[in-house]
Amino acid sequence: MYDKLWLIPFFPLVGSIINGLFGKRYIKSEKVIGGIGTLAVVCSFIVSLSCFFQLSAGTEKVYEAVYGSWMTVGQLQINWELLLDPLSALMLLVVTGVGSLIHLYSIGYMHGEVGFYRFFSYLNLFVFAMLMLVLGGNALVMFIGWEGVGLCSYLLIGYYFEKKSAGDAAKKAFVVNRIGDFGFLLGLLTLYWTLGSKGVWTINFVEISHNAHLLGPGSVVVTVITLLFFLGATGKSAQIPLYTWLPDAMEGPTPVSALIHAATMVTAGVYMIGRMNGLFAMAPDTMMVIAIVGAATAIFAASIGFAQNDIKRVLAYSTVSQLGYMFLAMGVGAFTAGIFHLMTHAFFKACLFLGSGSVIHAMHHGLHHAHLNDDPQDMRNMGGLSKKMKVTYWTFLIATIAISGVPLFSGFFSKDEILWWAAGSTRGGWMLWVVAAGAAGMTAFYMFRCVSMTFWGPQKTNAKAKDHIHESPWVITLPLVVLAFLAVVGGYVGVPAALGHFVHIPNYLEGFLEPVFGHAQETYQIAIKANMAHSLLAEFGLMGMSVLIAGIGIALACYFYLKTDVPARFVAAFPKLHRAVFNKWYIDELYDFLFVNPCKRFGLFLWKGFDVNVVDGVVNGVGRVMQLFSAGLRYIQTGFVQNYAMGMVIGVVVIVGFYVLR
């Protein structure tokens, strides 16, 4: 099946082209358009699955496929090449698997939209770009996918382009991502040039891994390169300082939020670090930065999640926060744990987003029927929906439990693995653990706040709309059920060693990813083992504490939002704090103040001040001077012969006088 690797990105590309070119005029039928779009991704999923099985069964763990040259200029040789290894195989399954479900869901969710064909064309194009990113065998092919997903994200956030907020959000997403891409590109150039100066001109991932040691472990240049790549990752994966675009990106339709801004695209930064783990492992300083940024983002975004009332924004900040965990994992050298959390997060967060979409869909339907203009995404208009939407409720609840880190659900295993590694990491270990565990408690709190405001308690929806709220059709609920199922069982592929020891479940994932991460992880693992004196007691102790923290978060949320008016009193007591949190700590305003407005003002100054006044001033000034001169000289041309004769005489006298008197 390996030789058919190119089929994986090929199907969605074809789907996108068919729907894009013929969807509007010739196909028209929503069922056919949606069918083509979904089928394309399902086909990719099937091929991915067979590749996955072949890879797990075989002994050869790295397969590179070269499909001709892209750019050949002197020693610069860039091929169209794809790379299949355990890491990309796993990621393929996540992307195409979750992608198929979300495509199916979209058929129901986007029903009746004018741009239905456009939506599916973009969504397929996104999957294509994402698969290129995942499969890219060298950094530049990955970069095609990297910017390609940015393009699709732009198109899909701006899907409702008539809304100004959607257009703004789309532009912001692309531009902020571009800042990251600037880092990626510079990192790539520096890497290419530095490796080249050591005699290896390459940007091929396998060769980068092989030759990373040439750069010198811990050297300045490798730190710079990896930091630049990490800047790229902060853009794509919405980490501090470049996270601000992701909450705004919720302007896109909900399936987009689920697929792009939760399950796949935003994890690209994590994946990229995983892809180049050999390089990153060479730069402990960068790893430290990654860990700190990850932990800081995890807790910072969680804090904003406390005060949001828009159901999708809560989930958006939650995504930012969860991505922070993944970076924390990467930063402490727990590559497997980071990818593990990436996978489980894809399941439960996609489930949450799709669930919120189902709620919004129903709310919208109800409000529309009642001719009300209430915001269908505002949780203050919801409440008590558990009775109306059973499937949505149960799946949403399961996913919430999973993300909160309740034992035996998938999120527990992956998060706990990260916490354990963070605690054991050699630098700042316990502090990272405290921050991450605190963020876990906050996650549990705001997620259960979300559940209680949406599904529990009295129904706060306008009475006229209430009765029109129904459960969504099967195309919507089926993906929910599948994802909720995965959110429960997805964790059992990576049961931590301490637990697995008792129930005889091996950590399957670690073994599977060993060929990719084993080498880079080893050094960090040894340090941790020495640090923590790998005792079961310590591991269980930490595990217990994190469960306790999550439990407290859940209990508080349930208590506050169901039984009491504590939140309202809290807001009344600390209005300023609440406003700051509600307004996302004014970070957007700060960026506008620091970067956006000065840039505009400077541009305006350069144009009006420099171009028009200085440069053109000189140019036009020369013209004016010429005119003045000629205007003056004109008077000499009197036309009287006597004047000219006079001039001649003076001239002769002067010249002769000059030579005589010299």
Added chain:
Amino acid sequence: MSEHLLSIMTFLPILGMAILLLIPRENDSLLKSFTLIVTLVTFAVSLPLAFNPVFTTDGGMQYKEFASWISVGDFFEMNYNVGIDGISLWLVMLTTFIMPIAVLSTWQAVEKNIKGFMALLLLLETGMLGAFISLDLFLFYIFWELMLIPMYFLIGIWGGKNRIYAAVKFFIYTAVGSLLMLVAILFVYYYALQSGMKMDGFSIAQFYQLQVPAHAQLWLFLAFAFSFAIKVPMFPLHTWLPDAHTEAPTAGSVILAAILLKMGTYGFVRFAMPLFPDALATCMPYLATLCVIGIIYGSLVAMVQTDVKKLVAYSSVAHLGFVMLGVFALNLQGLTGGMIQMINHGISTGALFLIVGFIYERRHTREISEFGGLAKRMPIFTTIFLIITFSSIGLPGTNGFVGEFLALVGAFESGLRWYAVVATTGVILAAVYMLWMFQRVMFGEITNPKNAELQDLNAREIVLMIPLLVFVFWIGIYPNTFFSKMSPALENLIIQVKGKQQVAMVQPIEAPHHVEFK
């Protein structure tokens, strides 16, 4: 036929112009169709060049033609000396490719004196092709000036409100540069004669052999560089460009952006750099600084424009900054990047001017604030505009990325590393100004009732965009078609420049003492 291919191609348009003049001026459609046919035939004639595999192996001049033209004893001699190599090949192809598109774009845009307009376009084409194939410096100069005149009239007669100012500014800027270049050309020529060289007219190949002393090189280089830098345009000599672009009719803007600006970059590559390599080395930091300033400056100023066409014009300043940065890197990657970026700019910015032309023809305004919400009325237009926008931003998979990337790789490998770092911020700014403009023009609700009745692109407009779109992706996905034919010639160029630099370093050359002009 093949031995006179270049001449046939170059003079076909002017021959067409002569016939055109016989067509009655009332017969608009015949005038247009005839011009279109002439440009298409010229393109067809030039096609064998693109398919000739000789360029992949031989970096020297091909299709050479030579005829003695003017000879005044030993004192002055110039010849009709033309040829083409991998460097000029793609610029010639770009010219013959863009011309039919430009002609087709004027179908409805030009209303007054169509005959004159078409005649000037054809004259312009001969001028441009001639300049690209000249191997005699004086012949080059003649063609160079020949281009200037039709463009002056195109802007001055068929331009917008402020056309006279723009045309005069364009003319004076360019003429000042040309005159300095003329002085420099004559100086080099007589210097060569003085140093005992047997000159075959102003043969460039022979000038390449010449060793000019460093201090003279500096002045000569500056004279050439000044002239070419105006044409590119490089900061701070760019202020004629926004005016000329804004006032010029669509076809004029397209040709100006796509081809005329390339005269400046081509001039650097073909003349200024190989003739005066030591001066180039001396000036490199300053030139690279100007490139980088141009990239940032052009982008920032583009960002705050209120006129779409001016925005595109300023974006040209930024794009050409990348071209020159790549060229100045003086290695294969940088030069290839610079060369392909010249083509890319011709395609993408040419396309952007066409796009601006489409909405201008419909609304007779180019103010961004007059638009908004066009995406709803014009889906095909939106798609095309979107692709071109992202090509201009340099999205991987489109042509813009390949050029920018290679130019940056080249600059990184040369001594211009830090310049490249700063230049890379240009990719962020490009996204800002292009997407902001795109949003304001295309997205949002239709607020202006005049936009509510806009028609989507018609068949003619779609047809003229399709070839451009093909090349956006072709160059983006498989640029080797173009690289393979450029590389040998560029390698020759590098040897020429660097080889001479090294000679000069080993053995500083003093000016022969007997150099005096009689």
